[in-house]
Amino acid sequence: MRDFVIHGDDIVLGTHGRSFWILDDITPLRQIHEGDAAQTKLFQPQVATRIQRSTNPDTPLPPETPMGQKPPDGAILDYVLKDPRNL
Numbered sequence: 904m905r906d907f908v909i910h911g912d913d914i915v916l917g918t919h920g921r922s923f924w925i926l927d928d929i930t931p932l933r934q935i936h937e938g939d940a941a942q943t944k945l946f947q948p949q950v951a952t953r954i955q956r957s958t959n960p961d962t963p964l965p966p967e968t969p970m971g972q973k974p975p976d977g978a979i980l981d982y983v984l985k986d987p988r989n990l
Contacts, residue, residue, distance in 0.1 A: 912949060927974060931981040943985040951978035 906917035914926040931946040964970060 925971075928979065939983055941985065942983075944983045946981045946983075948978050948980055 904916055905919050906915075908915050909929070912928050912930055914929055916924045916926075918924075928949055930949050934946045
């Protein structure tokens with residue numbers, strides 16, 4: 904790891920090679936506390952915005968154009984289930 908930065912709710916890591924990694928949405932990491940694995944917990948999600956999809960799709964980009972994966976549509980719910988060994 905060469906460089907590390909938190910940008911908004913994402914972690915960006917740069918390597919010594921020619922790559923970088925982005926961990927999207929660290930909201931659950933900010934809300935986790937010691938002992939959370941012993942109980943069922945629903946983390947507060949990020950703000951989700953409802954938008955209407957475009958019904959007029961643009962011309963697609965050529966396959967050789969580098970492009971990352973977009974996050975899934977809708978609200979993302981993160982949760983931890985109670986550890987069955989602690990029943």
